[in-house]
Amino acid sequence: MKKILIGTHNKGKFREIAYLLSKKYKKISPISLKIPSPKETSKSFSGNSKLKVNFFSKFVKYPVISDDSGLCIKSLNNMPGIYSSRLAKKHGSFTKAMIYILKKMKIKKNRSATFVCSLSYKHPKKKIVNVTGIIKGTISSKIIGKKGFGYDPIFIPRNYNKTFGQFSKVRKMKMDHRFLAFKKLKKKIKTL
Ligand code: ITT
Numbered sequence: 001m002k003k004i005l006i007g008t009h010n011k012g013k014f015r016e017i018a019y020l021l022s023k024k025y026k027k028i029s030p031i032s033l034k035i036p037s038p039k040e041t042s043k044s045f046s047g048n049s050k051l052k053v054n055f056f057s058k059f060v061k062y063p064v065i066s067d068d069s070g071l072c073i074k075s076l077n078n079m080p081g082i083y084s085s086r087l088a089k090k091h092g093s094f095t096k097a098m099i100y101i102l103k104k105m106k107i108k109k110n111r112s113a114t115f116v117c118s119l120s121y122k123h124p125k126k127k128i129v130n131v132t133g134i135i136k137g138t139i140s141s142k143i144i145g146k147k148g149f150g151y152d153p154i155f156i157p158r159n160y161n162k163t164f165g166q167f168s169k170v171r172k173m174k175m176d177h178r179f180l181a182f183k184k185l186k187k188k189i190k191t192l
Pocket of ligand 1: 007008009010013037040067068069070071084085086088115148149150151152164176178
């Protein structure tokens, strides 16, 4: 069976990318191979996404797919953005980071936000293929929903009246920023 390394230590992301990939692949996690995470030194999603796929490719001889993603809130100058994961670490949990965000949003009129996913694929000895998926929405007034992961309970996708935390896992995986990025990637790499 063909192997692919899903280069992420985030279990929520791993589940979503594994779901999107063809059944033909045996999906390998860097956790099972005891591969650490690289330092995210870039100032952009695409920079960090490429940096991750390059890093993980050094450990295996088969294709690697990596994602750098995050929540960008318009009235907070697109924060936490590339610092989405680091904000949760700084506050001790996603719940605490979401409480912090909701507090900051109390005085804001504009609640527009986007979830961004920069997805990179690397086949050994070939160049990186990088694409971006974006889903628009708004920030809810409360933390609602127990499904999904990360910031899902405060993001309401456009044209819906519930948060990603209230969507079934499968429904969310078929519409989110990662899905939209994957759709673009699949057009370029048909075997995925
Ligand atoms: P890896 O670098 O190992 O992939 P990470 O969690 O550090 O794991 P990022 O640096 O890309 O990943 O950080 C993205 C953050 O944004 C992360 O904390 C996620 O929980 C959050 N995030 C990304 N996509 C999300 C989604 O679909 N739903 C909820 N939160 C999401």
